[in-house]
Amino acid sequence: MVADGDVLAFFRQKLPELSTLTFKRIPLQRDDVLQEYTDLEDLSYAVDDYGKTFDIDVSVINMDVYFPWEIAWFFRKWCTNEPIKQTAKPLAVRMFAESAKVGRWLYD
Numbered sequence: 433m434v435a436d437g438d439v440l441a442f443f444r445q446k447l448p449e450l451s452t453l454t455f456k457r458i459p460l461q462r463d464d465v466l467q468e469y470t471d472l473e474d475l476s477y478a479v480d481d482y483g484k485t486f487d488i489d490v491s492v493i494n495m496d497v498y499f500p501w502e503i504a505w506f507f508r509k510w511c512t513n514e515p516i517k518q519t520a521k522p523l524a525v526r527m528f529a530e531s532a533k534v535g536r537w538l539y540d
Contacts, residue, residue: 439529
């Protein structure tokens with residue numbers, strides 16, 4: 433049986449780790465929005481490897497549902513309080529972990 437920690441460890445290994453301006457590490461968490469954590473290219477390679485590692489058919493994942501994703505520019509928080517209006521759904525490690533438990537992609 434696949435545990436949530438196994439999938440989280442997999443994505444932490446496959447995706448580049450973020451850091452703050454003072455080089456403090458920001459480890460990936462289960463509910464972090466993957467579109468904000470990494471770029472599409474790194475994410476697509478990780479999703480392909482996820483499919484092979486956990487024996488999930490990732491070809492059924494419709495990435496058009498999750499992209500394009502609007503990312504706030506650095507100074508935005510000082511210019512406006514209005515949240516960014518996303519047209520795509522967030523993608524999180526939790527979704528991949530729950531899908532790995534049942535052996536197929538559950539979302540879209």
